[in-house]
Amino acid sequence: MGGEWTTIGEIAEIFDGPHATPKKIEEGPYFLSISSLENGKLDLSKSARVSEDQFVRWTKRVTPRVGDVLFSYETRLGEAALMPAGIRACLGRRMGLLRPNIDRVDPRYLLFAYLGPDFQREIRTRTNSGATVDRLALKELPEFPIRIPPLSEQKAIAHILGTLDDKIELNRRMNATLEAMARALFKSWFVDFDPVIDNALAAGNPFPEPLQARAKARKALGDQRKPLGDQRKPLGDQRKPLGDQRKPLPAAIQKQFPSRFLFTEEMGWVPEGWEVLPVSQAIDINPRVALRKGQKAKYVDMKALPTSGYTVDEVVEKAYSGGAKFCNGDVLLARITPCLENGKTGVVDFLEESEPGFGSTEFIVLRAKGVIGTPFIATLARDDNFRKHCVTSMVGSSGRQRVQNACFDSYYVCIPGSSTIMVEFHGTCAPMFEKMTALKNETRTVAILRDTLLPKLISGQLRIPDAEQLLAEVA
DSSP states (O other), rough: OOOOOEEEHHOOOOOESSSSOOOOOEEEEEOOOOGEEEETOOOOOGEEEEHHHHHHHTTTOOOOOOOEEEEEESSTOOOEEEEEEEOOEETTTEEEEEEEEETOOOOOHHHHHHSSSHHHHHHHHOOOOOOOOOOOOOGGGGGGGEEEOOHHHHHHHHHHHHHHHHHHHHHHHHHHHHHHHHHHHHIIIISSSSHHHHHHHHTTTTOOHHHHHHHHHHHHHHHOOOOOOTTSSSSSHHOOOOOOOOOOHHHHHHSSSSSSSSEETEEEETTTTEEEEHHHHHHHSOOOOOOOOOOOEEEEEEESSSSSSSOOOOOOOEEEESSSEEEEEEEEEOOOOTTTTTTTEEEEESTTTTTTTOTTTEEEEEOOTTTOOHHHHHHHHHHHHHHHHHHHHHHTTTTTOBBGGGGGGHHHHHHHHHHHHHHHHHHHHHHHHHHHHHHHHHHHHHHHHHHHHHHHHHOSSSHHHHHHHHHHHHH
């Protein structure tokens, strides 16, 4: 294995974004920002939008297209990602792109080479440390050296590393789907009370005025008819129903839900026979955990909590000196602005049984109690209404506002009178959370392998057949 050393200017065109910021709106083409670049990926959820008029203005110099390597030339130096297909976007401030000459370099290989240790070292060496931000001089970028092996070898390297990246992305999407499924079930059963509405409809019971719109919508779903796909069949067959679109529960579970609502001062109309409790009584808030000063334990800081999903990253071990204490199965909720507003929440799934851990003083620890298990608490913690309540309950000076534990005295949950419902919810969702943990652990293993292979493949230290053998073992 080998490869010639050349320069960026020989294998790619270099463009930068505008040195201004357009007016941002809710919908429209993306305005790519440096905050969207993270670990070799482009997170469009962190990019603003611009109007069509602004898009035309901000793409006069260049319009990002699939295969371009996006990068930051200020503050977040070294970050880069590939421009995906099917996205209309313009470059934001401090953003540049490399447009590879595909006769010389494979776009995905160029990204991995950019992220490789040799090029990252070159970036650090040529960084201009200013009074406010670190930056790269774009006029120097064409001179940056880069190793370019034969195109066939580039594609093989890109395939190996790309396959590992694709596995990581697949696991991320699977975890997002599992989270969405658990949250949807929580909302259906414990917020919207869908099974109770369905039973009331079946029994012909009246609905109070605040629930009539919801009941009407559920009835419409139940009455909905899906046409068969084969358009050659007679019209009569086309109208044959394919089933209740409400996704009804098994009869044994459905009958555990009541068919009437009662009014409560705390929550308004709730299912008959269900108990209304403040969160502070329904679950344990900041429970006691035995952990001595100086005792070594696993530690989690605020940046390790995700803004979506429940995966806690970057767990380290150090001596306990203070902070929130927790055990496996606990849910960690950020109490401080802007971490709470950004959604930082995580499930503790990295400790052994009875092993204590600790973390930031800005965590609120939520623990299962009685019939309420971790899945219920985790989905509650991501419920929009619950989070809004926490945000509006924050106190303190601007920029340092915090949630006080007292806010959990004034937010209520409704607990089924039949424990069977809670058991069924836990039995359905617990395997989802177990799968999320397994996928997280697998992702960590794959990421370690990718990070190990990347520098060796890019530098030519590792033969491609050997790397392919490692890839086959992972697959």
